[in-house]
Amino acid sequence: MPASGTTWRNLMPPSTLLRAVVTTALVAAFSVFGTASHAMAAPDLQLPFPCGQKWRLDTWAHAPAVDMVKEPDQHGTDGATLVAPAAGTVNQSYKHGNAGNMIQINHGGGYFTTYIHLQSRAVSVGDRVQRGAMIGKVGKTGETSNGHPHLHFELGRDSDGNGSASWGFAGSERVKPTFNGVTYGQSNNQTWRNVESRNCSAPSPEGTASVYGVLPDGRLTYTAIDAASGKRTHGAVVSTATLGFTPKAM
Ligand SMILES: [Zn+2]
Structure with a gap:
């Protein structure tokens, strides 16, 4: 009362x-x-996996983009449930020649999140998603996955104002992501172990x-x-x- x-x-x-x-x-x-x-x-992002799961994040040679595999030993990465890290509207959802199944979500304010190599996509362009809603499954589709199941994740900022964020190459509009208030992706060859999802x-x-x-x-x-x-x-x-x-x- x-x-x-x-x-x-x-x-x-x-x-x-x-x-x-x-x-x-x-x-x-x-x-x-x-x-x-x-x-x-x-946007105030959470890790794009269900609450409580732990994932390993690596920038490899493509900071600020981050690759994610499931802890402790990558088992369960292939087919893992992917959820929205914040509310938004699906901006792209299709099968790309090199990147495989990809999704991009528009979170407003010029910010977009992009997911590639997905096993499957559960959303279509124009769908509204809430934080925590399932959007697809992690996989190894697309040549550039090298057959290795992982989520390639990018936060993009539409700096040229054309209504989407370019992704997937050095010089694209990708920027460092922040999950649960912690920023990742500052430089190449960084690894973060056991990052726990607070997407609760x-x-x-x-x-x-x-x-x-x-x-x-x-x-x-x-x-x-x-x-x-x-x-x-x-x-x-x-x-x-x-x-x-x-x-x-x-
Ligand atoms: Zn990658």
Whole structure:
């Protein structure tokens, strides 16, 4: 339950509550946050494997691109489940002559992740994916895999603004990736052992709405409501952010 004093404590049916609070508070919240969000930060990536799995990362001779094989001994790499490292929209999904099955996901802000040598692809161009959603399986397709099962991964930044990130060759738009806040791919011949996936969030439920409220002193509150049940997924949280003025009762 929300702390007493929230403006939405009493207790319309969820759908009414949701509509009323979202429309009024989001307009206000937008004016607080809307101007600060234009720095094109790289997406907040997690390792593209299920939570808890450990993988070895190598740059070999193609930093900042990274090759990934499963720890401890590479067994299970072929056919391993590949999941989205962040939400995005599938930008490319096809079988390339040298790279084999490849997928590229657009994460917004000019950033793209690219996956090659896949055994199979589970998504098509235009599909929306949430973090943790399965997108394919790791494999050894394409001549440049040399028949060795591994994921070749690239984070790309569309610096020329043509709507995708070039990949797969020195001088392409690939940049150093950061997983769970740690940056990799700085130089050739680097190895990281036992990198554990923290890709643990359940796929973001399409049926969950974020709901914002405002305390009488202007502080923002938020929670979420599951559309299927009409119930909050957690209690209301009071943010340190404020509207900057005292709102009128809604
Ligand atoms: Zn590679």
